Amino acid sequence: MSATTPPANEKPAPRPMLSVREALDTLLAAARPVDGIEQVPTLEANGRVLAQDQASTIDVPSADNSSMDGYAVRALDCIDGAASLRVAQRIPAGSVGQPLEPGTAARIFTGAMIPPGADAVVMQEQCEAHGDMVTVRHAPRLGEWIRRAGEDIGRGATILAAGTRLRSQELGLAASSGLASLPVRRRLRVAVFFTGDELTMPGEAPGGQLAPGAIYNSNRFTLRGLLENFGCAISDYGIVPDSLEATRGALREAARGHDLIITSGGVSVGEEDHIKPAVEAVGRLDMWQIAVKPGKPLAFGEVRKDASAGSAFFMGLPGNPVSSFITFLLFVRPFLLRLQGVSGPLEPRAWAMRADFSLPKGDRRNEFLRARINAGGGLDLFPNQGSGVLTSTVWGDGLIDNPPGRAINEGDTVRFIPFTELQH
Ligand code: AMP
Ligand code: MG
Numbered sequence: 001m002s003a004t005t006p007p008a009n010e011k012p013a014p015r016p017m018l019s020v021r022e023a024l025d026t027l028l029a030a031a032r033p034v035d036g037i038e039q040v041p042t043l044e045a046n047g048r049v050l051a052q053d054q055a056s057t058i059d060v061p062s063a064d065n066s067s068m069d070g071y072a073v074r075a076l077d078c079i080d081g082a083a084s085l086r087v088a089q090r091i092p093a094g095s096v097g098q099p100l101e102p103g104t105a106a107r108i109f110t111g112a113m114i115p116p117g118a119d120a121v122v123m124q125e126q127c128e129a130h131g132d133m134v135t136v137r138h139a140p141r142l143g144e145w146i147r148r149a150g151e152d153i154g155r156g157a158t159i160l161a162a163g164t165r166l167r168s169q170e171l172g173l174a175a176s177s178g179l180a181s182l183p184v185r186r187r188l189r190v191a192v193f194f195t196g197d198e199l200t201m202p203g204e205a206p207g208g209q210l211a212p213g214a215i216y217n218s219n220r221f222t223l224r225g226l227l228e229n230f231g232c233a234i235s236d237y238g239i240v241p242d243s244l245e246a247t248r249g250a251l252r253e254a255a256r257g258h259d260l261i262i263t264s265g266g267v268s269v270g271e272e273d274h275i276k277p278a279v280e281a282v283g284r285l286d287m288w289q290i291a292v293k294p295g296k297p298l299a300f301g302e303v304r305k306d307a308s309a310g311s312a313f314f315m316g317l318p319g320n321p322v323s324s325f326i327t328f329l330l331f332v333r334p335f336l337l338r339l340q341g342v343s344g345p346l347e348p349r350a351w352a353m354r355a356d357f358s359l360p361k362g363d364r365r366n367e368f369l370r371a372r373i374n375a376g377g378g379l380d381l382f383p384n385q386g387s388g389v390l391t392s393t394v395w396g397d398g399l400i401d402n403p404p405g406r407a408i409n410e411g412d413t414v415r416f417i418p419f420t421e422l423q424h
Pocket of ligand 1: 220
């Protein structure tokens with residue numbers, strides 16, 4: 001018998017907790033971008049994910065043009081710094097001038113095309129106009145105040161790569177190179193529901209009074225807001241009672257026509273936690289214990305669609321409001337981005353910052369502490385880090401990613417991830 005085989009009467013060791021990294025790796029290995037590309041007007045493409053590389057249809061700028069109001073000249077005519085030239089033409093933006101005769105100047109405005117023959121622009125502040133003549137009190141260098149054709153973008157150059165989430169800047173760039181519409185991935189279809197007999201919707205408590213033992217369904221607001229930020233098409237099935245039957249029914253319905261089902265609550269192993277048996281009845285499920293605080297339990301699996309052969313992904317978040325919020329930011333966010341077709345690194349950007357507090361004893365799990373940037377450029381810690389204390393998420397600017405077992409002393413450098421980095 002080998003030394004590593006346990007005696008037959010010993011209980012099996014509890015499964016070790018997954019690290020955040022291990023959980024992420026498993027999730028991302030399962031995520032494939034959704035099929036389905038649609039062509040949408042560039043004006044309506046904000047927040048969508050580009051499906052194919054885009055090349056410019058033109059040189060930007062499309063022709064040499066002036067970057068100043070002034071006079072287009074031949075630099076050779078102006079070398080003495082006091083040239084007197086006849087103003088033979090006027091070229092506002094949008095019109096095309098005539099070839100510039102030697103010894104003449106063209107009145108020109110910002111954005112107007114440089115006429116053939118001119119090789120510099122002298123800004124109007126360095127010129128004196130009198131009648132149809134101008135005195136040019138500056139000897140320009142060749143090309144002065146001229147924006148060259150193709151200086152920003154050459155025709156045919158790739159301006160946006162597939163897998164880019166389109167923000168206003170990307171839309172402006174696409175429009176500047178003549179792209180009236182863009183191929184984007186179809187929106188991710190996400191179904192959500194919230195388990196718990198204690199849940200009540202704000203405004204719906206009987207008689208306006210929250211019943212004893214009841215709580216408001218805050219996760220519905222947090223999770224829907226997050227999904228909206230990520231441009232998902234959301235189907236919200238509301239509150240589902242704590243029963244196997246109801247949970248299974250909600251799952252079947254939610255699998256239809258959706259890519260992903262997200263739930264909150266019911267992922268612990270209490271008698272009232274029905275997510276595990278319900279998902280197992282209609283699909284496949286892994287119950288994870290992740291070495292993360294808050295947010296230890298997370299369920300990941302798939303629910304079969306009844307008609308077709310396919311299935312919808314399933315992610316069961318913990319019920320505690322801060323846990324479900326943070327679990328979304330850490331695990332659902334990167335998974336969603338991959339399903340949406342976002343390419344490139346998914347890690348949120350983090351900053352090394354100074355802790356202006358101490359945490360005498362680090363948790364044995366990887367803790368994500370709600371903290372706020374103070375006026376001195378350091379971080380303050382929210383005093384109550386409880387997994388039900390939503391105030392911490394409103395007060396805080398982001399999360400300190402604190403490794404397992406690490407105590408923090410005032411002045412230490414910690415890893416800070418702003419909430420803004422986690423919501424796109
Ligand atoms: P559970 O994961 O179902 O055991 O729930 C853990 C804790 O989170 C309990 O205190 C629940 O009352 C609370 N909770 C569950 N679902 C929600 C929700 N949708 N909104 C706010 N709190 C919730
Ligand atoms: Mg519950």
